[in-house]
Amino acid sequence: MIPDEDFIKDDRVPGPTKEEIRCLVLCKADPNGGETVADVGCGTGGFTLEFAKRANRVYAIDKNPQAIKITRENLIKHGLGENVELINDDAEEALKEIGDLDIIVIGGSGGRLSKIIKVGARKLKGHGRIIVTSILLETKIEAIQTFKKLGFEYGIIDVNIARGHPLERGTMMLANNPISIIWGRQR
Amino acid sequence: MIPDEDFIKDDRVPGPTKEEIRCLVLCKADPNGGETVADVGCGTGGFTLEFAKRANRVYAIDKNPQAIKITRENLIKHGLGENVELINDDAEEALKEIGDLDIIVIGGSGGRLSKIIKVGARKLKGHGRIIVTSILLETKIEAIQTFKKLGFEYGIIDVNIARGHPLERGTMMLANNPISIIWGRQR
Amino acid sequence: MIPDEDFIKDDRVPGPTKEEIRCLVLCKADPNGGETVADVGCGTGGFTLEFAKRANRVYAIDKNPQAIKITRENLIKHGLGENVELINDDAEEALKEIGDLDIIVIGGSGGRLSKIIKVGARKLKGHGRIIVTSILLETKIEAIQTFKKLGFEYGIIDVNIARGHPLERGTMMLANNPISIIWGRQR
Amino acid sequence: MIPDEDFIKDDRVPGPTKEEIRCLVLCKADPNGGETVADVGCGTGGFTLEFAKRANRVYAIDKNPQAIKITRENLIKHGLGENVELINDDAEEALKEIGDLDIIVIGGSGGRLSKIIKVGARKLKGHGRIIVTSILLETKIEAIQTFKKLGFEYGIIDVNIARGHPLERGTMMLANNPISIIWGRQR
Ligand SMILES: Nc1ncnc2c1ncn2[C@@H]1O[C@H](CSCC[C@H](N)C(=O)O)[C@@H](O)[C@H]1O
Ligand SMILES: Nc1ncnc2c1ncn2[C@@H]1O[C@H](CSCC[C@H](N)C(=O)O)[C@@H](O)[C@H]1O
Ligand SMILES: Nc1ncnc2c1ncn2[C@@H]1O[C@H](CSCC[C@H](N)C(=O)O)[C@@H](O)[C@H]1O
Ligand SMILES: Nc1ncnc2c1ncn2[C@@H]1O[C@H](CSCC[C@H](N)C(=O)O)[C@@H](O)[C@H]1O
Numbered sequence: 001m002i003p004d005e006d007f008i009k010d011d012r013v014p015g016p017t018k019e020e021i022r023c024l025v026l027c028k029a030d031p032n033g034g035e036t037v038a039d040v041g042c043g044t045g046g047f048t049l050e051f052a053k054r055a056n057r058v059y060a061i062d063k064n065p066q067a068i069k070i071t072r073e074n075l076i077k078h079g080l081g082e083n084v085e086l087i088n089d090d091a092e093e094a095l096k097e098i099g100d101l102d103i104i105v106i107g108g109s110g111g112r113l114s115k116i117i118k119v120g121a122r123k124l125k126g127h128g129r130i131i132v133t134s135i136l137l138e139t140k141i142e143a144i145q146t147f148k149k150l151g152f153e154y155g156i157i158d159v160n161i162a163r164g165h166p167l168e169r170g171t172m173m174l175a176n177n178p179i180s181i182i183w184g185r186q187r
Numbered sequence: 188m189i190p191d192e193d194f195i196k197d198d199r200v201p202g203p204t205k206e207e208i209r210c211l212v213l214c215k216a217d218p219n220g221g222e223t224v225a226d227v228g229c230g231t232g233g234f235t236l237e238f239a240k241r242a243n244r245v246y247a248i249d250k251n252p253q254a255i256k257i258t259r260e261n262l263i264k265h266g267l268g269e270n271v272e273l274i275n276d277d278a279e280e281a282l283k284e285i286g287d288l289d290i291i292v293i294g295g296s297g298g299r300l301s302k303i304i305k306v307g308a309r310k311l312k313g314h315g316r317i318i319v320t321s322i323l324l325e326t327k328i329e330a331i332q333t334f335k336k337l338g339f340e341y342g343i344i345d346v347n348i349a350r351g352h353p354l355e356r357g358t359m360m361l362a363n364n365p366i367s368i369i370w371g372r373q374r
Numbered sequence: 375m376i377p378d379e380d381f382i383k384d385d386r387v388p389g390p391t392k393e394e395i396r397c398l399v400l401c402k403a404d405p406n407g408g409e410t411v412a413d414v415g416c417g418t419g420g421f422t423l424e425f426a427k428r429a430n431r432v433y434a435i436d437k438n439p440q441a442i443k444i445t446r447e448n449l450i451k452h453g454l455g456e457n458v459e460l461i462n463d464d465a466e467e468a469l470k471e472i473g474d475l476d477i478i479v480i481g482g483s484g485g486r487l488s489k490i491i492k493v494g495a496r497k498l499k500g501h502g503r504i505i506v507t508s509i510l511l512e513t514k515i516e517a518i519q520t521f522k523k524l525g526f527e528y529g530i531i532d533v534n535i536a537r538g539h540p541l542e543r544g545t546m547m548l549a550n551n552p553i554s555i556i557w558g559r560q561r
Numbered sequence: 562m563i564p565d566e567d568f569i570k571d572d573r574v575p576g577p578t579k580e581e582i583r584c585l586v587l588c589k590a591d592p593n594g595g596e597t598v599a600d601v602g603c604g605t606g607g608f609t610l611e612f613a614k615r616a617n618r619v620y621a622i623d624k625n626p627q628a629i630k631i632t633r634e635n636l637i638k639h640g641l642g643e644n645v646e647l648i649n650d651d652a653e654e655a656l657k658e659i660g661d662l663d664i665i666v667i668g669g670s671g672g673r674l675s676k677i678i679k680v681g682a683r684k685l686k687g688h689g690r691i692i693v694t695s696i697l698l699e700t701k702i703e704a705i706q707t708f709k710k711l712g713f714e715y716g717i718i719d720v721n722i723a724r725g726h727p728l729e730r731g732t733m734m735l736a737n738n739p740i741s742i743i744w745g746r747q748r
Contacts, residue, residue, distance in 0.1 A: 001588045020718065023588035024581060027562045111356050136357035137530075141515050144725075144732060156511075156725035157581065158552065158734055160347050160534055162365045164705075164717035169298050170323035171705060173719055175362035178349045178532065188401045207531065210401035211394060214375045324717075328702050331538075331545060343538035343698075344394065345547055345739065347721055351518075351530035358518060360532055365719065485730050510731035534721050536739045543672050544697035549736035552723045 007044050008077060010070045016046030017107060018176050020161050021133060028131050028183045029103045031055040038101050038123075040091045040116060041108025045071035052080040055103065061087045061094040063110070095119045104130045113139050114146040121150050121186070129185040140180045147184035154184040194231050195264060197257045203233030204294060205363050207348045208320060215318050215370045216290045218242040223288050225310075227278045227303060228295025232258035239267040242290065248274045248281040250297070278303045287312045293319045300326050301333040308337050308373070316372040327367045334371035341371040381418050382451060384444045390420030391481060392550050394535045395507060402505050402557045403477045405429040410475050412497075414465045414490060415482025419445035426454040429477065435461045435468040437484070469493045478504045487513050488520040495524050495560070503559040514554045521558035528558040568605050569638060571631045577607030578668060579737050581722050582694060589692050589744045590664045592616040599662050599684075601652045601677060602669025606632035613641040616664065622648045622655040624671070656680045665691045674700050675707040682711050682747070690746040701741045708745030715745040 001023055007016045016022070025047065031037065035055040039047045042060035048071055051058045060071050068088040075081035087094045091106075092115055104120040106113065113132065120130055130152075132143045140156065147154035158180050162173040188210055194203045203209070212234065218224065222242040226234045229247035235258055238245045247258050255275040262268035274281045278293075279302055291307040293300065296319075304317055311317070317339075319330045327343065334341035345367050349360040375397055381390045390396070399421065405411065409429040413421045416434035422445055425432045434445050442462040449455035461468045465480075466489055478494040480487065483506075491504055498504070504526075506517045514530065521528035532554050536547040562584055568577045577583070586608065592598065596616040600608045603621035609632055612619045621632050629649040636642035648655045652667075653676055665681040667674065670693075678691055685691070691713075693704040701717065708715035719741050723734040 001591065019588070020585060020720075024584055027580070027584035027587075030562065135359050136354070137351070137360065137511075137515055137518070138357035141511055144511070156732065156734075158532075158723045158725075159581075160349070160362065160721040162347070162362075162719045164324070164719075167323070170325035171717060172322050173324065173365045173717075175347065175364045177362045178360050188404065206401070207398060207533075210398055213401075214393070214397035217375065324698075324702055324705070328698055331698070343545060343547075345536045345538075345719075346394075347534040349532045351532075358530060360530075509733050510728070511725070511734065512731035534723070534736065536721070536736075538698070541697070544699035546696050547698065547739045549721065549723075549738045551736045552734045 002049055002078065007046065008070060008073050009044065010066055012066045013044050013064060013070050015044030017133060020176070021159060021179050021181065022046050022050055024159060024181055025105060025131050025133060026050055026054070028181060029105065029129065031103060035102035036100065037103040037105065038095065038098060038120065040104060040106040040120070042071045043067050043107060045074040047105045047107060048084060049074055049078055049080055052084050056083065058084045059087055059094070059098050060084055061089060061091055063088070063090045091116045092119050095123060098123060100125045102128050106130065106132045109139065113142045117143065117146045117184070118150070124186050127186055129183055132182045134180045134182060135177060140182060143182040150184065152184035152186060154182065156180055156182045189236055189265065194233065195257060195260050196231065197253055199253045200231050200251060200257050202231030204320060207363070208346060208366050208368070209233050209237055211346060211368055212292060212318050212320060213237055213241070215368060216292065216316065218290060222290050223286070224290040224292065225282065225285060225288050225307065227291060227293045227307070229258045230254050230294060232261040234292045234294060235271060236261055236265055236267055239271050243270065245271045246274055246281070246285050247271055248276060248278055250275070250277045279306050282306045282310060285310060289315050291317045293317065296326065300329045304330065304333045304371070305337070311373050314373055316370055319369045321367045321369060322364060327369060330369040337371065339371035339373060341369065343367055343369045376423055376452065381420065382444060382447050383418065384440055386440045387418050387438060387444050389418030391507060394550070395533060395553050395555065396420050396424055398533060398555055399479060399505050399507060400424055400428070402555060403479065403503065405477060409477050410473070411477040411479070412469065412472060412475050412494065414478060414480045414494070416445045417441050417481060419448040421479045421481060422458060423448055423452055423454055426458050430457065432458045433461055433468070433472050434458055435463065435465055437462070437464045465490045466493050469497060472497060474499045476502050480504065480506045483513065487516045491517065491520045491558070492524070498560050501560055503557055506556045508554045508556060509551060514556060517556040524558065526558035526560060528556065530554055530556045563610055563639065568607065569631060569634050570605065571627055573627045574605050574625060574631050576605030576668070578694060579722070581737070582720060582740050582742070583607050583611055585720060585742055586666060586692050586694060587611055587615070589742060590666065590690065592664060596663035597661065598664040598666065599656065599659060599681065601665060601667040601681070603632045604628050604668055606635040608666045608668060609645060610635055610639055610641055613645050617644065619645045620648055620655070620659050621645055622650065622652055624649070624651045652677045653680050656684060659684060661686045663689050667691065667693045670700065674703045678704065678707045678745070679711070685747050688747055690744055693743045695741045695743060696738060701743060704743040711745065713745035713747060715743065717741055717743045
């Protein structure tokens with residue numbers, strides 16, 4: 001995994017998603033190298049870089065041009081990117097133009113989550129899967145209800161991780177904000 | 188409970204301990220109004236103010252003069268303090284001079300936890316109890332081992348609480364750092 | 375607080391709500407002794423017994439006759455109950471017949487949460503408050519949205535607590551299931 | 562990742578370590594395919610099977626013969642095992658006989674953690690790393706103190722994960738017990 005601090009940061013762009021969450025999303029997505037992946041809301045490039053190393057093709061989508069710029073810089077910094085297409089567009093528009101997908105990761109949806117899942121679901125091949133990371137209570141429910149309506153197999157985990165910070169007097173545990181990972185798999 | 192934001196703050200002094208933790212410590216201490224309490228490491232006054240309202244007498248002890256000053260200001264702000272004695276001294280020294288105690292809360296120990304528990308234990312009446320809040324891994328173990336050596340009944344809970352923060356798009360959960368509450372009761 | 379194991383249990387009735395959660399709900403409710411309280415979905419009596427000791431009057435409501443029976447047994451076991459009225463009825467019906475309330479705790483709603491909050495809200499005096507404990511994702515959102523519609527001040531905390539279990543080799547932390555506490559206060 | 566329920570279980574053997582923890586340990590270990598790995602305390606085979614698929618060689622060590630038996634059955638069930646050597650012995654003994662190692666995972670130590678780490682450290686090549694999963698408070702500290710003494714780079718995360726369980730009325734979150742992951746890397 002690429003440690004959080006190895007990403008170039010830009011204050012106008014959220015991310016990278018914390019290393020442990022990127023790790024858990026990767027385990028759920030379980031790429032074996034041949035997949036086509038869409039990273040919806042690529043932000044700083046946390047998921048894009050990890051999937052660039054583990055899948056065949058990655059579409060990195062973000063409506064914020066700063067996010068596209070910073071994701072490109074991070075790809076270059078880590079010698080990645082020849083299998084990545086950066087799309088500065090709204091997720092629903094971008095997803096309509098892309099071909100078939102095996103994995104869709106949704107790290108941001110700007111209140112359009114259920115629309116984005118539906119548009120994305122139409123592009124999924126075979127047992128394609130969609131994985132949503134959510135810090136908002138409301139998006140968790142929206143993801144679950146949308147997967148239910150689509151007849152997907154789905155699941156959710158709430159993740160609370162604290163990292164040890166060594167002080168002179170001892171080890172202080174600092175909490176990462178809780179994040180939910182919701183996944184849906186086409187039957 | 189006094190909300191966190193109703194405490195006057197001073198950057199040189201940690202605290203107040205978060206409301207939820209003060210609440211859980213109060214439930215463990217279970218004061219009925221007649222007790223004598225020592226708040227070791229009173230910091231900003233989080234525990235001192237809550238016990239001033241619920242116990243007979245409170246000794247607020249801190250080696251940092253700024254902590255004593257800010258705790259006094261917070262007592263005055265909330266119309267409390269006539270049953271509180273502020274002691275600007277090291278915990279072990281201060282505890283030696285105080286009479287019998289029913290409840291000792293230890294919010295800070297500066298690496299001297301097991302000594303402080305032992306000195307304090309000698310002052311406990313009947314089923315007196317000591318409650319430690321700890322953000323360091325090492326102090327958790329030190330508290331448990333010290334209570335074991337003293338033959339106290341003891342227990343520990345790890346507390347991870349996230350608070351909902353209303354955003355325009357939804358409710359974001361923000362984590363408080365994990366804290367452990369360790370209590371020991373004289374048999 | 376009454377420890378969990380001091381409650382008489384009946385397999386057909388959930389509860390008692392864990393001690394730490396009862397404690398946090400009490401701190402939010404903040405009874406000073408003069409209040410009239412409704413415990414909606416009293417189950418095994420976890421909240422009813424704590425409020426019986428701290429408020430003026432308690433209505434303990436449950437549609438399950440077993441819950442009413444076990445709550446009565448627990449009241450008697452702890453020498454409580456003369457200020458408690460047990461109502462074996464559906465929450466909405468029971469709340470309609472009760473007079474003014476200061477505090478409503480909702481520990482169970484059987485999918486009728488927003489209706490129950492609305493009926494209860496009509497009975498609230500002055501700065502009355504409603505506190506919901508929820509183990510279901512969906513009820514958390516329902517509570518927040520209902521408090522928003524009623525123009526209440528509201529808040530939510532997610533609580534993850536693990537209790538230390540002493541083994542011969544060391545202290546094993548056992549997790550309680552995560553619970554959310556959502557409160558709404560009439561402006 | 563192999564789901565928990567795809568492992569053959571034996572009541573006399575703990576494990577498998579939950580999927581999410583196996584995932585996080587894999588991310589920390591970061592095998593690229595060429596490593597020699599030791600799974601100390603292989604139990605039901607949770608780590609052995611995952612590393613069998615991702616590393617060059619795996620030594621699965623457990624002092625409990627039932628653990629060796631059940632790990633072998635799980636390897637066979639998943640068509641794995643030709644690069645795995647099963648050793649029914651005490652960890653310190655087994656580690657002395659093995660050649661160089663890149664990764665050591667310690668899922669069980671029976672109170673011998675710091676000895677096991679020291680014996681294992683002597684077998685580590687270059688930037689070898691040791692990863693400990695611990696459910697006991699005391700082993701967390703022991704791991705950190707031992708890595709400090711050995712001059713390793715080290716870190717710790719506390720992991721609290723709850724899994725959504727779909728009920729007819731909604732999604733109930735069920736907590737996994739908190740586990741710590743402590744890693745040390747030879748400088
Ligand atoms: N409807 C939408 N279409 C495209 N991008 C969107 C969107 N809604 C939100 N976003 C983008 O989603 C991103 C969320 S931040 C994601 C961080 C990323 N996972 C990382 O590891 O770096 C933001 O950059 C935001 O611009
Ligand atoms: N050995 C010792 N004797 C006295 N005070 C000590 C001490 N070790 C640490 N402290 C004090 O312990 C405090 C910890 S901060 C405690 C915050 C407090 N519970 C609140 O709610 O505001 C610090 O102010 C520190 O000065
Ligand atoms: N609409 C409704 N009206 C009345 N009771 C209800 C209800 N929906 C659920 N309940 C009751 O809510 C209870 C939830 S269990 C609550 C446990 C309780 N807090 C304790 O500490 O013991 C159940 O007994 C269930 O019968
Ligand atoms: N000193 C020691 N030497 C060898 N095995 C040990 C040991 N101390 C504990 N163990 C073994 O460590 C195991 C811990 S259970 C580990 C579960 C495993 N990670 C899984 O995923 O299945 C037990 O089977 C126990 O027998």
